[in-house]
Amino acid sequence: QAVFQSDIGSLLEQVGTGKESLSFMKRRIRRMAAQWASAARRLDDKLRSHWREQKMILVHVGFLTEESGDVFSPKVLKGGPLGEMVQWADILTALHVLGHNLKISVSLKELHGFLGVPPGRGSCPLTGPLPFDLIYTDYHGLQQMKQHMGLSLRKHKCHIRVIDTFGTEPAYNHEGYATLHGYRTNWGYWNLHGQQYMTMFPHTPDNSFMGFVAEELNETEKHNIQRNKVNNIAVVYGKEASMWKLQGKEKFLAILHRYMEIHGTVYYETQRPPEVPAFVKNHGLLPQQELQQLLRKAKLFIGFGFPYEGPAPLEAIANGCIFLQPKFNPPHSSLNHDFFRGKPTSRKVSSQHPYAEQYIGRPHVITIDFNNSEEFDATIREIMRINVEPFLPYEYTCEGMLERVHAYIQNQDFCSPEAPFPPVNSSWLSSPPSPFLLLPNSSILTWASNASSYKSWPPLSALRLLASLEGQSCVDACQGAGLICEPALYRFINIKEAFSALELQCDGVESEMNHLFPAFSAEHAECGLQQDPLLFSCAGSSAKYQRLCPCRDYRSGQVALCRDCL
Ligand code: UDP
Numbered sequence: 154q155a156v157f158q159s160d161i162g163s164l165l166e167q168v169g170t171g172k173e174s175l176s177f178m179k180r181r182i183r184r185m186a187a188q189w190a191s192a193a194r195r196l197d198d199k200l201r202s203h204w205r206e207q208k209m210i211l212v213h214v215g216f217l218t219e220e221s222g223d224v225f226s227p228k229v230l231k232g233g234p235l236g237e238m239v240q241w242a243d244i245l246t247a248l249h250v251l252g253h254n255l256k257i258s259v260s261l262k263e264l265h266g267f268l269g270v271p272p273g274r275g276s277c278p279l280t281g282p283l284p285f286d287l288i289y290t291d292y293h294g295l296q297q298m299k300q301h302m303g304l305s306l307r308k309h310k311c312h313i314r315v316i317d318t319f320g321t322e323p324a325y326n327h328e329g330y331a332t333l334h335g336y337r338t339n340w341g342y343w344n345l346h347g348q349q350y351m352t353m354f355p356h357t358p359d360n361s362f363m364g365f366v367a368e369e370l371n372e373t374e375k376h377n378i379q380r381n382k383v384n385n386i387a388v389v390y391g392k393e394a395s396m397w398k399l400q401g402k403e404k405f406l407a408i409l410h411r412y413m414e415i416h417g418t419v420y421y422e423t424q425r426p427p428e429v430p431a432f433v434k435n436h437g438l439l440p441q442q443e444l445q446q447l448l449r450k451a452k453l454f455i456g457f458g459f460p461y462e463g464p465a466p467l468e469a470i471a472n473g474c475i476f477l478q479p480k481f482n483p484p485h486s487s488l489n490h491d492f493f494r495g496k497p498t499s500r501k502v503s504s505q506h507p508y509a510e511q512y513i514g515r516p517h518v519i520t521i522d523f524n525n526s527e528e529f530d531a532t533i534r535e536i537m538r539i540n541v542e543p544f545l546p547y548e549y550t551c552e553g554m555l556e557r558v559h560a561y562i563q564n565q566d567f568c569s570p571e572a573p574f575p576p577v578n579s580s581w582l583s584s585p586p587s588p589f590l591l592l593p594n595s596s597i598l599t600w601a602s603n604a605s606s607y608k609s610w611p612p613l614s615a616l617r618l619l620a621s622l623e624g625q626s627c628v629d630a631c632q633g634a635g636l637i638c639e640p641a642l643y644r645f646i647n648i649k650e651a652f653s654a655l656e657l658q659c660d661g662v663e664s665e666m667n668h669l670f671p672a673f674s675a676e677h678a679e680c681g682l683q684q685d686p687l688l689f690s691c692a693g694s695s696a697k698y699q700r701l702c703p704c705r706d707y708r709s710g711q712v713a714l715c716r717d718c719l
Contacts, residue, residue, distance in 0.1 A: 364557070
């Protein structure tokens with residue numbers, strides 16, 4: 154049985170020393186300890202009746218190992234990326250606080266030690282049973298495990314979870330399919346289950362949303378922040394000088410400067426970086442805590458388009474700032490932007506921070522075209538006028554993250570073979586199996602309630618079946634109905650009966666490896682079923698197909714979990 158633990162002493166000891174990245178993570182763990190402890194108490198109350206199994210967990214942070222080049226650690230104090238370290242610190246804390254038995258590795262030597270591979274025997278496969286229930290790692294770590302566990306990785310890979318900031322779509326993950334259809338990249342093709350990849354934001358439901366946390370304020374703090382806000386202070390998002398290189402920035406910065414005092418936290422060695430104009434009050438890179446203080450005073454946090462999808466905007470919004478960011482038209486993706494090129498996703502990034510744009514929105518987040526000077530000017534004046542309260546979505550609070558990680562650990566299972574569907578049951582041979590009874594509920598179809606006895610997580614009772622429009626993905630189709638696409642439920646709708654339930658008349662039915670299937674082609678009245686479960690994908694669309702989409706409901710503020718998922 155896992156027991157919540159709020160003392161972080163043993164966790165700090167395990168994180169180790171000797172690298173700036175580890176010191177950053179330890180400072181964060183210490184600073185947030187009290188928040189985690191009170192979140193653990195609340196979740197413990199909420200889950201009172203639940204028995205939680207204690208798991209043996211290995212966390213191998215591949216990108217911090219010397220063997221992967223560890224390019225991040227030396228840049229911690231120099232404006233380099235910190236988002237990944239924020240996330241790993243929070244993952245470690247969540248697993249520790251949930252009471253699991255944790256081992257942490259940031260080198261190949263430690264990895265070998267924990268896996269019981271004798272030192273110096275490079276690719277000697279692990280022969281015995283895997284001494285862990287779960288291994289959290291990243292793409293670098295996965296590569297290292299392949300090299301050093303050899304063939305046994307294949308045997309044990311259902312225990313692995315890959316922390317993958319931007320996400321991996323099924324078409325890129327499936328080695329054979331990716332190779333045949335031009336989805337091969339440097340990262341993909343591990344043939345994992347899509348939900349074994351865990352992302353920083355809920356980018357695509359094909360992956361699991363891991364996330365991180367931002368500091369939560371109590372009512373007194375919120376009140377004080379609102380009282381002490383200075384309406385004309387703006388902070389620019391970008392701790393590295395190169396993030397200030399944006400073409401045309403002079404124009405909108407001049408407008409902003411007309412109304413507001415502009416602050417920056419750009420790293421510099423001896424003198425002001427030339428990219429940062431003289432009228433900007435540059436504080437240099439600040440410790441996280443001091444950045445929070447600055448954000449508490451500021452009214453506006455403004456992004457210049459890079460970095461993409463980091464933690465800082467959530468921290469700013471949690472401290473009562475309005476986040477102003479550029480809209481990308483056309484959207485950025487691996488097809489048209491260097492940063493995303495080679496990443497195993499074709500997701501279209503509609504602004505610097507699509508989560509802030511789509512899940513938070515006004516009044517906390519304003520997304521506009523920065524080249525339109527009138528609109529920019531009017532927006533700045535509006536921002537100075539309006540009052541907003543500090544806001545943090547539940548899924549980014551410590552309690553929200555604990556709740557989500559708990560639910561994954563206790564319910565996600567990629568190791569047991571999936572029971573065949575449709576179910577084979579002799580009593581159903583005379584009368585049709587109950588899950589085939591699809592009950593219409595407006596344009597969405599619901600499974601007969603007695604189908605929920607069928608083992609699945611999320612439970613089958615959460616399933617709402619619908620057909621996308623031609624050219625629409627299941628991500629968008631479900632979203633349009635106020636739901637979310639749930640890849641774990643695809644196997645229940647990959648049947649002929651699902652087409653007829655939606656009144657799609659099939660002249661022919663084929664079964665194919667195609668990441669858009671199950672789908673209906675109106676032109677040929679042809680119904681396509683998915684041949685390979687690894688290719689079930691919420692992402693992806695084609696003007697030729699109406700896709701069948703398994704949607705589900707979600708908890709308010711916690712998109713990863715359906716209402717009956719806890
Ligand atoms: N940060 C910081 N000092 C600064 C600016 C940022 O400690 O002067 C922290 C910030 O609190 C956030 C982290 O850097 O948690 C990562 O921020 P960002 O959104 O820039 O993401 P990145 O691109 O670094 O992954």
